[in-house]
Amino acid sequence: MKFLDNWNRATVQWTRDLTPTIRLIELLPAGRAPAWTPGSHIRVRVAIDGRAETRCYSLIDDGSADGRFHIAVKLAENGLGGSRAMWALKPGDAIEIAEPDNHFELGFGAPSYTLLAGGVGITPLVSMARFLMRTARPVRLFHAVRNREEAAFADLLQSWLGDRFQLQVESESGRLDLAKILADIEPEGELYVCGPIGMLEAVRKAWEVAGRSMALLRYESFASSGHHAKLPFTVALPRFGCEIQVSAQQSLLSALEEAGIDILADCRRGECGLCALDILSCDTPVDHRDVFLSDRQKTENRKICACVSRPVGGRIAIDTAYRGLVPAGPITNRQ
Numbered sequence: 001m002k003f004l005d006n007w008n009r010a011t012v013q014w015t016r017d018l019t020p021t022i023r024l025i026e027l028l029p030a031g032r033a034p035a036w037t038p039g040s041h042i043r044v045r046v047a048i049d050g051r052a053e054t055r056c057y058s059l060i061d062d063g064s065a066d067g068r069f070h071i072a073v074k075l076a077e078n079g080l081g082g083s084r085a086m087w088a089l090k091p092g093d094a095i096e097i098a099e100p101d102n103h104f105e106l107g108f109g110a111p112s113y114t115l116l117a118g119g120v121g122i123t124p125l126v127s128m129a130r131f132l133m134r135t136a137r138p139v140r141l142f143h144a145v146r147n148r149e150e151a152a153f154a155d156l157l158q159s160w161l162g163d164r165f166q167l168q169v170e171s172e173s174g175r176l177d178l179a180k181i182l183a184d185i186e187p188e189g190e191l192y193v194c195g196p197i198g199m200l201e202a203v204r205k206a207w208e209v210a211g212r213s214m215a216l217l218r219y220e221s222f223a224s225s226g227h228h229a230k231l232p233f234t235v236a237l238p239r240f241g242c243e244i245q246v247s248a249q250q251s252l253l254s255a256l257e258e259a260g261i262d263i264l265a266d267c268r269r270g271e272c273g274l275c276a277l278d279i280l281s282c283d284t285p286v287d288h289r290d291v292f293l294s295d296r297q298k299t300e301n302r303k304i305c306a307c308v309s310r311p312v313g314g315r316i317a318i319d320t321a322y323r324g325l326v327p328a329g330p331i332t333n334r335q
């Protein structure tokens with residue numbers, strides 16, 4: 001099920017490669033751009049193998065600029081195809097976008113702000129850093145990358161924050177000292193994290209172990225990271241009396257939608273939990289890539305967030321809690 005959105009047309013103004021795999025894209029929306037806040041994202045419609053799909057990208061600006069949208073897209077050669085479609089855009093191309101939305105809002109009363117990013121997870125934190133710097137709030141930003149060439153925005157952030165910005169290149173200096181970063185945050189200070197699922201889980205655990213309030217930890221994921229490689233699998237839906245083949249390049253959610261099965265979904269990146277479905281059985285481990293389900297729920301394995309999580313091959317049987325529309329005629333997909 002798609003929520004009612006205000007979709008609008010935008011034109012690609014220019015593109016610029018920040019690193020060999022991260023491309024900055026400027027979009028000019030038709031009409032007046034609505035206001036947005038730091039941490040916001042926009043959704044874009046992309047065509048993948050003839051299917052219309054939706055992808056989310058954080059806005060780099062903090063909303064104080066000229067109404068143009070800037071997004072940074074990491075090319076994932078083995079991904080589901082969204083980044084390849086975005087990288088194919090040229091200046092002058094038209095694209096459909098939804099109005100900015102924010103699931104990763106910055107609080108305004110904290111005594112200090114610590115921002116922590118892994119890889120391309122830096123994108124929503126750029127807008128936050130800019131806002132916090134402009135409003136003279138105490139901020140530190142840590143960015144972990146595997147190689148120096150992945151360090152998009154490092155020069156910009158260095159110029160804004162000076163020694164309050166730390167770039168950690170893991171191939172040169174090893175991993176960030178998470179325990180030290182957390183220990184240096186004052187009791188009421190807020191921590192904002194965006195990165196791969198492993199980083200989010202490690203931070204969440206360390207935060208809990210330190211006895212800190214979960215209300216002071218905010219995080220956003222990117223949907224492409226998991227614990228296992230993506231493999232094709234079969235999904236069975238006893239309610240509909242059918243089985244669907246899901247390719248390695250497709251999400252469970254998009255396969256169900258393509259088969260005409262109406263599923264509730266919103267963020268499409270494992271954060272809101274709207275797409276969580278009941279698992280009836282599964283003959284392989286489930287790669288839970290969301291940040292919505294708790295560790296206990298992931299261990300119990302009774303729910304799966306269809307937008308990002310998937311079994312590691314094999315066969316999974318699910319039930320759709322949302323009864324929604326029952327497709328007319330036999331269910332098929334394009335596998």
Ligand code: FES
Nearest residue numbers: 266268273275307
């Ligand atoms: S749509 Fe939000 S978690 Fe799947």
